[in-house]
Amino acid sequence: MSTKPIIHVLAFDLGASSGRAMVGTLDRTAPEGPVLRIEEVHRFPNEPVQAGGHLYWDILRLLHEMKTGFRKASEGRDIESFGIDTWGVDYGLLGEDGELLGNPYHYRDGRTHDTVAKVHGIIGQDRLFTETGLQPLVFNTVMQLHAAAESGSVSLKHAKELLFIPDLLLYLLTGVKQSEYTIASTSQLLHAGKQEWHEELLSELGIPADILKPVVMPGTVVGALSDEVCAELKLPPIRAVAVPEHDTGAAVVSVPSTDGKPLAYLICGTWSLLGTELADPVLDPAALALGFSNEGGMGGTARTLKNIMGLWLIQECKREWDQSVTPRSFAELVKLAEEAPAFRSFIDPDDLLFLPPGGMPDRIRRYCRETGQPVPETEGEITRCIYESLAMQYRLVLARLEALTGNTYGGLHMMGGGIQNKFLCRMTASAIGRPVWAGPVEASSLGNMAAQLIALGEVADMTEARGLIKRSYPLDIYEPEQPEVWDEAFERYLSITKMSIMPGK
Structure with missing residues (x-):
């Protein structure tokens, strides 16, 4: 741990429609104890591009905007480290020379529309779930890669390495090639609850396993800005941290719960993610039937959750x-x-x-x-x-989560941009018949920053990080109203x- 009273870290939080560069400041001079302050220094759109009948991400535009974020964040501040979190499943392919083989496909691209049935015909739905822990969604990486292999994709044939979106951006900034655990866990290519690629499954689906990089756990310093990027931006070699690179994984780090009781969270944005944090994944056939997945979390935990269409x-x-x-x-x-x-x-x-x-x-x-x-x-x-x-869907999924885990949740931690909608927070509390603890809004960015501070040795562990966030961002509490009316409406x-x-x- 350093003796500096002020520590600055930079979090890039990229969603499916926009991205932000956020400076986090650990302030040890605050009278109430250390606090973590957050400031948005750059916001930019993340718009997919339709071309040649396919939908792509404009990855180089994102890289350009991130470089602008570095410049703005470094004005008058010494940035100790940076981390990147994004949406899951999507990836880029690198050739023999380390160059990108085309723009990454968008997860809503239509080339996988009939792939789930084909994969189930090879692997079997039950086996696919019990061995990977994930729902067989049409946009999962395994579906995208099987579709590419089946179509004879030239890019896949010539690919030497696959990097998920945050790892691809990290590579373009640092030269480091890795597969961070939480983002890899969205791919359906890992053994459930483990940091190991499922090579047997990959072989059966015609997906080359040798293009996948070793899995790195979040909370690890993995490199620094490359000499080339430092010269371009006129910056020192700022350290790069493998944070929980899946934005949901980052958000769960910031759940402001410190009492040790089972917790349920709802990350409310374009997608709503309702789930819990467990030591091991839930691989019961009922979890498959009810649409729950098991993704990786900070510290090797399992995030058992359900994707809901959301905002x-x-x-x-x-x-x-x-x-x-x-x-x-x-x-x-x-x-x-x-x-x-x-x-x-x-x-x-x-x-x-x-x-x-x-x-x-x-x-x-x-x-x-x-x-x-x-x-x-x-x-x-x-x-x-x-x-x-x-x-109503939040109430249903929370009840199913309790049935699957055997846990009882005293309330729901609601986080993300959606909690700025107090109308929805009030409705959710009334629907579930228990309190909603709303906050923080910037859940993914704060979790990203907390992981950096842990990697730097400035914060001891997840418990201390959650206490820091809870102290820094007091919760808004919503109590249920008109329970009988909501119960009747739920039955309808x-x-x-x-x-x-x-x-x-």
Whole structure:
């Protein structure tokens, strides 16, 4: 541990629609004890590019924006280290000379649309889950690579190395090639709960195992900015830390829970991730049937969680409304929703009808029409339908999580940008019938920073890091309201969506 009263670290937090460069400042001079302050120094869009019938990430634009982030972060500060977290599953391929073989595919690209059935025909659904711990989602890395192998992809044939998106960006900045554990755990290429590639599975699917790099655990200093990048940016060789590079893995580090009791978290953004932190993955067949996955966490823990479609639904509606009617802010849409009738219509947020972009308001109307419900027409009615349905889905998934783990959760830690929507937080507390502890907003960035501070020896461990975050960012607490009304509405939700807490029981 250093004796410096002020320590600055830089977190790059890249989501599926935007990225940020965030400076974290560990301030040991605060009267209440050390605190971790956060400042956004650069924000930039992350927009996919459609070309030649495929959807790609503009990886070099992201690299350019990150370099701008380094410049801005270093104005008047000495940055001790940096780390990168992003969405999961996507990757880039490097050739013999270490150069990138084309732009990485976007996980919503359509080339894998029929791959799950093909992979199940080779591996078997039950075996695939019990051996990897992940749901067989159409965009998982294993599906992308099998589709590439089956199509005779020239890039895959010539690839010498595969790097997941945060590792690819780290390589372009430092020259270091690695596979960080939490991001690798989203690929469905690892043995469940282990830091080992499943080479037998890879062989059966025609995927070359030798392109995968050794797995590195988060919380490790792995290198520094390359000489070339230092010269370009006129910066010293800032240390690079392998943080939990999957943004959900980073966010879970920042759960402000220090009492040692079982915890349940909801990371609320474009996707909603509701789960818990365990010593070992849950590989029960019921977990497969209920859509739960097991990803890797800081310290080798298992993140047993369920992906829920999340704020993608309202983001897509707003995008369409902004093009056809008077643009409204999210806050204005919430106000319209508050004025709309309650519990009029529900959707299953995870219905595959809502996965593709485009036409979201009409898709929601179609779902309601086909399920015999009143069809929401106005912006307020559709917005309320989305938020009430999300709250109900959170209740359902939390109940299923308790059934799978045998744990009872006293409340729900709700984190991420979505908690700025107090309307949704209130609804969630009422839906689950227990408190919602909301905070922090910048969960992924703070978890990224905490992992850097642990790697640097400035913070001892996860427990101290969570206490630091809890002290730095007090929680907003939402208590349930009108429990009988919400219980009755939840039964209607289950009836409309044809779901139950434990199917078959």
